[in-house]
Amino acid sequence: MDEVYLENDRTGVAQMRVDAMVREYQTKLARYLRRMVGDAEVALDLSQDVFLAAYRILKAEPERELTAGWLYRAATNGAISFMRRRKIVRMLPLDRDVDREQWRIDERSAASVDLQAALRRLPPEQSAAVLLTSYAGYSSQEAAAILGTTSDAIRQRVCRAMRMLRTVMTERAKIS
Amino acid sequence: MMAHDCARAEITAGAVALGEATDAERDAYRRHLSVCRRCLECLGGERDVERTMQLVARARDAESWQPEVRVALRDRALAKQRGWRFGLAAVATIAVVSIGVRAWSPSVVNPAQPVAFTDRAPAGAPVPKVHRPASGHDLVVLHNVATLKRPPLTSVVPAHAALHPVEVRAAAPVPSSVAKSPPSAVVAEAGPSQRDERSVAALRTEGTAPPPPQRAESIAVLPPAAPNHDVVPLGGEDAIVPHPSAIAYYENAEGTTAFEVTVDERGLPVKCGVTKSSGYLVLDAAVCKAAMHARYVPRTVNGRAVASVYRDAFTFAAGSDDR
Known part of the structure; x- marks a missing residue:
């Protein structure tokens, strides 16, 4: 695989580093992006974009340090850009059965469905704050560094997102 | 002070919610909730907060999707390489075919090129009479002449204009605001002697020659001077490309067609009307046909798409082989 998409790399340093990043973060990043954009196919595409961007940077500057925070920041920016574009053009997955199948796995958990329903109503900044902290496991300080804000702002966004989550849960309870 | 406390709460x-609160912060939170009913209802107690966050934790634990980005990344890289090769091959094929067609089939003339109709054949080749204007002019379409930055005369007036009688007149549909800048408001028209008056009369729409002044006045409020930006064609203004029939070239049909298209909330054209005729049915029909084939980005009001009207104008002017 590496010989194909990294064949022009002269030193191989970038190739090895990106390969290690892909192995370690592909699942976490793709899950994070799927929660952000609500679409598995798009999440895969955005994940690839992030890793390709990392590869281009490392190819130009092999000594540069790219942390997981950088990956999440790039992923968040890509997701927010995608959601802005989605307001104009709505994209449908080519293979909708596959997408539905992937979601059906999570639908076994009511909490997962509730979370996704709440995230759909949240502004991207609040979604990112909740997912980076409660989902990806970062502290408010680390999430603040990733999103370029303060830890108090992250806590505030989490609190507001939590209110929406509770509202969704209450509505569903009324329906059921 | 209370507002500050609420923000702090x-x-x-x-x-x-994140499990980062110290004991002192928790005490302060409890004290605030005991005196602030609004925060209690809005934020909830500590138990409410923790219970809600357990939902996120349960959703995280239930996640079982195991995407394989490495495979997708490889497929994408392979597709990219294949795309480059296919693109290069396609460009080379198109170039070879187009050179071959031009070299071996000089009589093939496409009368419907989008912007400049330069359907001239190579020297010495047989020229189809129906597409060849008697005056040696081609037809040039100037899109939305009122918004052109450079004077259309420079590209429209034939090089031999000084040798032949050429009548230069102000275009009737040009609004008064645009007419203040003469270079952008004039088009060249071939002399009457170069026309077959009978067929021209058959092409002309009724009552459009010569354009009456009051008509020009009414055109002054038409959108070419103030284009309707609420609704735009999908792909930009260039998405509408009129293809007049061959008789328009033969007759050196010229003029400006102002039109308006009613666009529904889905961006589909519903109705096209000519608000100012060019004087030639073939030109007006070509403009409306092109406008009805285009798709539009509808106007939005408070985020909702609504039906609206798109207005624009095309100016057709005779070009020259001598250019």
């Missing part, structure tokens, strides 16, 4: 609730 919101931050503390976030810290409680």
